[in-house]
Amino acid sequence: MKIIYSWLKEFIGTGLSAAQAQDALTMAGVEVSSCRFLGEGMEDVVVAKILAQGRHPNADKLSLCRVTDGSAEYGIVCGAKNMKPGDVVALARTGAKLPNGVEIRKAKIRGEVSEGMLCSEMELGLSEESAGILILPAETPLGKPLADAIGLSDWLLEVEITPNRGDCLSVLGVAREIAAITGEKIRLPAISLRESGPTIASLATVTVTDWGLCPRYSARAITGVKIAPSPDWMQRRLSLCGIRPINNIVDITNYLLLEVGQPMHAFDLDRLAGRSIDVRRSGVPRKFVTLDGAERDILPEMLLIWDGEGPVAVAGVMGGQNTEVLPDTGRVLFESAHFSPASIRWTSRRLGLSSESSYRFERGVNPGMTMYAADRAVSLLSRFASFETARGTIDVGGERDFSRTVGFRPARAGRIIGRDCTETECKAVFSRLDFPVEGDGPGRLSVTVPPHRFDIEREIDLVEEVARLTGYDKIPVTYPESGAPEFSPDDRFAKVLEDASEFLRGQGFTQAINFAFVSEKEWERHKALLGFDASDAIRLSNPISDDTTMMRPSLLMGMLHNVASNVRRFIEDVRLFEVGKAFGKSLADGHYEEPRLAFVLYGNRLPGDWGGGQAAVDFYDAKGVAESLHGFLGAIPVHFVPASSRPYLESGKSADILKDGQTIGWVGAVRRELVSALDIPGAVFYGEIRIGAAAAVTPPPAQYRPVPKFPPVSRDVACILPAHVPVGDVLAMVSELSPEIESASVFDIYMGEKIGEGNKSVAFRVKIQPSDRTLTDAEVHSIHTKIVKLLENRFGGKIRTS
Amino acid sequence: MTDAAGRVQELSDAGLRALESARTESDLLEVKGRYFGKKGAISEILKTVASLPVEEKKRIGAAANEARAALESAFDAKLSRIREQERVAREGKERVDVTLPGRAPAAGRRHPVSRTMGEIIATFQRLGFSVRGGPEIEKDYYNFEALNIPKDHPARDMQDTFYIDGMGGDLVLRTHTSPIQIRTMEAMRPPVRVIAPGAVYRCDSDVTHSPMFHQVEGFAVDRSATMADLKGLLTEFCRMMFGPELPLRFRPSYFPFTEPSAEVDIRCVICRGAGCRVCKTSGWLEILGCGMIDPSVFGFVGYDPETYTGFAFGMGVERIAMLRHGISDIRLLFENDLRFLSQFQP
Numbered sequence A: 001m002k003i004i005y006s007w008l009k010e011f012i013g014t015g016l017s018a019a020q021a022q023d024a025l026t027m028a029g030v031e032v033s034s035c036r037f038l039g040e041g042m043e044d045v046v047v048a049k050i051l052a053q054g055r056h057p058n059a060d061k062l063s064l065c066r067v068t069d070g071s072a073e074y075g076i077v078c079g080a081k082n083m084k085p086g087d088v089v090a091l092a093r094t095g096a097k098l099p100n101g102v103e104i105r106k107a108k109i110r111g112e113v114s115e116g117m118l119c120s121e122m123e124l125g126l127s128e129e130s131a132g133i134l135i136l137p138a139e140t141p142l143g144k145p146l147a148d149a150i151g152l153s154d155w156l157l158e159v160e161i162t163p164n165r166g167d168c169l170s171v172l173g174v175a176r177e178i179a180a181i182t183g184e185k186i187r188l189p190a191i192s193l194r195e196s197g198p199t200i201a202s203l204a205t206v207t208v209t210d211w212g213l214c215p216r217y218s219a220r221a222i223t224g225v226k227i228a229p230s231p232d233w234m235q236r237r238l239s240l241c242g243i244r245p246i247n248n249i250v251d252i253t254n255y256l257l258l259e260v261g262q263p264m265h266a267f268d269l270d271r272l273a274g275r276s277i278d279v280r281r282s283g284v285p286r287k288f289v290t291l292d293g294a295e296r297d298i299l300p301e302m303l304l305i306w307d308g309e310g311p312v313a314v315a316g317v318m319g320g321q322n323t324e325v326l327p328d329t330g331r332v333l334f335e336s337a338h339f340s341p342a343s344i345r346w347t348s349r350r351l352g353l354s355s356e357s358s359y360r361f362e363r364g365v366n367p368g369m370t371m372y373a374a375d376r377a378v379s380l381l382s383r384f385a386s387f388e389t390a391r392g393t394i395d396v397g398g399e400r401d402f403s404r405t406v407g408f409r410p411a412r413a414g415r416i417i418g419r420d421c422t423e424t425e426c427k428a429v430f431s432r433l434d435f436p437v438e439g440d441g442p443g444r445l446s447v448t449v450p451p452h453r454f455d456i457e458r459e460i461d462l463v464e465e466v467a468r469l470t471g472y473d474k475i476p477v478t479y480p481e482s483g484a485p486e487f488s489p490d491d492r493f494a495k496v497l498e499d500a501s502e503f504l505r506g507q508g509f510t511q512a513i514n515f516a517f518v519s520e521k522e523w524e525r526h527k528a529l530l531g532f533d534a535s536d537a538i539r540l541s542n543p544i545s546d547d548t549t550m551m552r553p554s555l556l557m558g559m560l561h562n563v564a565s566n567v568r569r570f571i572e573d574v575r576l577f578e579v580g581k582a583f584g585k586s587l588a589d590g591h592y593e594e595p596r597l598a599f600v601l602y603g604n605r606l607p608g609d610w611g612g613g614q615a616a617v618d619f620y621d622a623k624g625v626a627e628s629l630h631g632f633l634g635a636i637p638v639h640f641v642p643a644s645s646r647p648y649l650e651s652g653k654s655a656d657i658l659k660d661g662q663t664i665g666w667v668g669a670v671r672r673e674l675v676s677a678l679d680i681p682g683a684v685f686y687g688e689i690r691i692g693a694a695a696a697v698t699p700p701p702a703q704y705r706p707v708p709k710f711p712p713v714s715r716d717v718a719c720i721l722p723a724h725v726p727v728g729d730v731l732a733m734v735s736e737l738s739p740e741i742e743s744a745s746v747f748d749i750y751m752g753e754k755i756g757e758g759n760k761s762v763a764f765r766v767k768i769q770p771s772d773r774t775l776t777d778a779e780v781h782s783i784h785t786k787i788v789k790l791l792e793n794r795f796g797g798k799i800r801t802s
Numbered sequence B: 001m002t003d004a005a006g007r008v009q010e011l012s013d014a015g016l017r018a019l020e021s022a023r024t025e026s027d028l029l030e031v032k033g034r035y036f037g038k039k040g041a042i043s044e045i046l047k048t049v050a051s052l053p054v055e056e057k058k059r060i061g062a063a064a065n066e067a068r069a070a071l072e073s074a075f076d077a078k079l080s081r082i083r084e085q086e087r088v089a090r091e092g093k094e095r096v097d098v099t100l101p102g103r104a105p106a107a108g109r110r111h112p113v114s115r116t117m118g119e120i121i122a123t124f125q126r127l128g129f130s131v132r133g134g135p136e137i138e139k140d141y142y143n144f145e146a147l148n149i150p151k152d153h154p155a156r157d158m159q160d161t162f163y164i165d166g167m168g169g170d171l172v173l174r175t176h177t178s179p180i181q182i183r184t185m186e187a188m189r190p191p192v193r194v195i196a197p198g199a200v201y202r203c204d205s206d207v208t209h210s211p212m213f214h215q216v217e218g219f220a221v222d223r224s225a226t227m228a229d230l231k232g233l234l235t236e237f238c239r240m241m242f243g244p245e246l247p248l249r250f251r252p253s254y255f256p257f258t259e260p261s262a263e264v265d266i267r268c269v270i271c272r273g274a275g276c277r278v279c280k281t282s283g284w285l286e287i288l289g290c291g292m293i294d295p296s297v298f299g300f301v302g303y304d305p306e307t308y309t310g311f312a313f314g315m316g317v318e319r320i321a322m323l324r325h326g327i328s329d330i331r332l333l334f335e336n337d338l339r340f341l342s343q344f345q346p
C-alpha cells in the first residue's frame, strides 16, 4: 500500500522525517519497503507549452511538436495523441533522468530530431498507468521546474501490511501507528457540513435483514450535484496511490477509502428502485452484472445490497452497473457500512473478484468509523462541488459499542518476553495506543480495545503490543535452559543421508535436486516402459505448469532428464545422485511417500583418466556403487538377484537388491528405448534405493576376532561352467565349504570359441586361513578336492588344468 | 727391481688404474677379485714370501696392507660413484610427470542447497536440537488449521498452496515444515527441542521463488522459554552461519502461529549496509521468521499455555544458500547443470 507523506502529516503533526518514519514503522512491525522522493528525477523536467503540432513525415503514429519553456523553443517527436497546440505540458529536456529510469538524449526518431520528451504521468512516477501525456492547467507558469509547479516536494512510502493489521490500510491507520510509536497525537480532520436539503428519510430507507453479516450501515445523501472531474490535487493523490480518477463522486469515495480505510459506495439515488436499500443474502443462485461490466455467478449465501426490485451491489466487494453514478447523476446516496470479514472473503474468493474494498473488509474495517467517513466525504466534497446535503443521516447499528475488553497481566508479558515488564511501562504503551486501561485486581489490568484493532482479542495480542512498542531491541539476549539431549531416529536418518552423500561424492557423484512433481503426460507416453500405473498416481489439482502435474512415482525421469540436458551441454561423463521422495497411493503409512536415493552413471568408467579408465561404464560399475554404498552404511549383507519387474531397466542387465528378503532397491541399465526417447547417445545405468528401509537397522558394533598368526594359503581353480551358472552362487557356496576358507573370489572370466558355445571359463582364487595352526599339505589338498567336487557335481563344471 | 715389494707396488698401481677405468659395479668386483680380493694377486704374493726372513716379511706385509687399504678406499669411492651414476640414470629413465592428473574418481560435489541445509541442521544439533521429519503430502489440518490458519482467513493468502487432486480433498503439498511442530507436540510432552528440515511447495515461480524449495523449522517448548531465549539462540545461529561480526536485528512481524512474531534481518552481505539491489536498498536482508508459539496452537495439541511457553523459527534454505554463494536466480538450483553444480566445493 502506498502512503503519501504530506497526507500522513495532515493526520499527525509528527516530528519524524519521511525516512525516520520509514525506519520507525518498520521496527514496529509495519514494514515500509521504500520511501521515494517524488521530485527525484525531475531536475530537468520543466513546464512547457505546445506552440505547434504537425505530422511526422515518416511515421503516421508520431507527431512533431514545437514547444517553448518560455525562454527557448524545442522540436519534439511525440507518440501521444491527447494534446493540441496551446496545451501546457511537462517537458523532459535532454540530460533528464526520469523516475522510471529513462534517460533523455537528443535523438533522431525516424529521421526527425527530438530535443527532449513530453512526459506522461506514468513516466514521471505519478501514476501506475496513463493514457497520454500529462496536460497541466493552462495557468501553470512556463519554465518552472515541474516538481515546484505541481508540489512534488513529497515522499511516497510503500507499506507492506501483514494480514492481521487491516487497521493500517489507510493514511489514518498508519498515522495511528506513528502515534503509538512516538506518543504524538492524532488529529482527525474537522467536519463542516451544512445540511440544507430535504431529510434523508424522505429520500431513502435502509433495512438490514442479515445484520449478522452487516453490523452497521451508515449513509448520507446529497442532491443537485453536478458530476465533474475532481480537483488536480485529489486526482494526483489517487493516481499516486494506484487508483484511477473517474469523477468527483467516485473519487471522493476512493479518497476516503485511502484516507480512513472505509470502503464506500455511491449509488445514483434516482436509479434505486423504490429508493430503498436492504442488506441480505442472495438466497438463490443468480446472475449479476458488476460495475466492471462482468456478469457474476452469485451463490445463495452471498451478501447483496438490494433496492426495491433486486440486487444493486455485491456487498463490500463491488457495486452493480444498474445503479452506478453516471455523467447525468444528480442525487447520490453514499453507503458507508461494515461487513463481516469472513463473509466478504468467502464471497470474494468464490467470485474470483478482489477489490480495494473487499481487500479491506476481509482484513477488518473499523465499524466505529462508518458515520465519520460518510460525513467526511460530504464535507470534503463540498469544498469543490456544489450540492445540497440532505438533512440527517441513516445509521443502522450506530448505537452499538464495537470496542472490546481484554484482560492483561504485566507478569505474563514478562514471562513471554523474557524481561520484567512493569505495570507503568505497559500502561504507557496502552496510552500511546489510545487503549483505556483500568485496574482489575492485583497484577491484572482490564484494557479496552477500540474497534479498529480487529487483531486484538486475547492477552497474548496485548503482550505483542507491549513487546513491539517497547522495541524488540530492548529484549535481552539469553540462552534457553538446556534440556536432556534427545537423539531421535530422524537424527540417525539425517546422518545416514549425510554419510551416503559423502560416500557418493567420493565416488565422483554430484548431487542433484529435482522437483518432486513431474509431467504425467510424459509418464503416460512411456507408460509401458516405465511400468506406470495411472491409478496409483497422485496429482495436483492446481499444477503450476504442464510439466508439474503429478508427484513423481520414482526419481528416474528427473535423473534421466538431467543426463540428457548435461549431454546436450557437451558434458561427456555424468554421475549424479539425488535424495528425495517418491510418491504413490500405494506407498505406506498413509503418507503416500517414501524417501529414495537414486544415482545415475553415464560415460566413462574413470572420467578424466589418461590411462586405462576410458572404457564405458557397465552394469558392474553401477552394481559396485550400490554394493559398496550399502557396505559403507552398514546395511549388509545385501543380495543381488535378476530384476523381475522393472520394465524401465534392461531385463538382462538389472538386479533387485535384497536385504533380509526385502527388496530395498534396484540397479541396472536403463532400457534402450527410454534412453533414445530422451536423445541420450549412450548407455545409462541407474540405481534407486529405498533408503529408509536400507537404513532401518543400526548395525551392531563389530566384534573383535584375533588376527591370524599363521600364513594363509591361496589356491587357484580354473573351471569351465555353463554360462547360465550365477558365479555369485558359486562363490557363496565355496565360502561355506569349510571354516578354514576365508574368502573366495574371481580373478578372471573368459567366454569364447576356445571353450565352446554356452560356456564360460571362470578362475577362482580361494584364500585358506586357519586361525590356530599352519595347514598341512594334506589338509590343503582335501579342501581343494572339496572345491573341485562342488564345482563339478553341483554346478556342472569342468576343471581346467593348464 | 723385481722383488716382492716392487711387485706389490706394481700391482697396487695397476689395480688403481683398473678401478679407475671400471664402468659398472661388476667391473669393479672383478677388479677387486683380481687384485686385492682374498684370492687376488696381492694375496698370492704374500703366499710367496713365506720363506723370507722375518724383517723382509714384515716389510712386504706392511707394503701389501698399505696397498690393499689404498685399493679398498679407491674401490669404495669408485663404487659409490658408480652407484650414484646408476641411480641418476635410473631415476632419469623412470621419471613421472607429476603434473599429470592422479588416478581417482573426480570428486563429486554436494548441492549447495543440501550443503547449506546440512550446516543449518548441524548448527542446531550442536545447540541441543534433534531432527524430526514429516510427510510432504500433508493434511490441511496440520498445514493450516492447527497452526491457527483457519479456512477463509487472509493469512492463507501468504502461501499459495498446491492441492492434491481427489484423495479425500483434504491433502496439500506442505507449504512449510511447520506441520512438524504439530505432529511432534501431539507425540511428545515438553520439553521439546526439535529441528525440522525438508522440501516444501508453493504455487509460485520466478527469479526468487521456486515451486519447490527447502525450509528448516525449529521450535522449543518448555516451562520457561522466552523471546529473550529465542533472540539469544538465533543470534548464536546467525553468528555461526554468517560470521560473528555481521550485525542483525529483530523486527516485529506476523505469522498466524506465533505471537509475538519477528523477522530476523542480517546486514546485507552484498553491500554491507550501503544499499543495493539484493537488499532493495534497505541494507538489510530478511533471513528468518520466528516468534513465540501462539497459545491457540498449544490448544490444538493439548499443551497448557499457562504452564508452557515455546518459540518457533523457520528459514528458507535456498535463500541462505543463494546469499552465501552469490547466486541470483533460484532456478539455477534445480537445473542440475554440472557446469553449475561443479562450482561448489564438496
Ligand SMILES: [Zn+2]
Pocket: B268, B269, B270, B271, B272, B273, B274, B275, B276, B277, B278, B279, B280, B281, B283, B284
Ligand atoms: Zn545490499
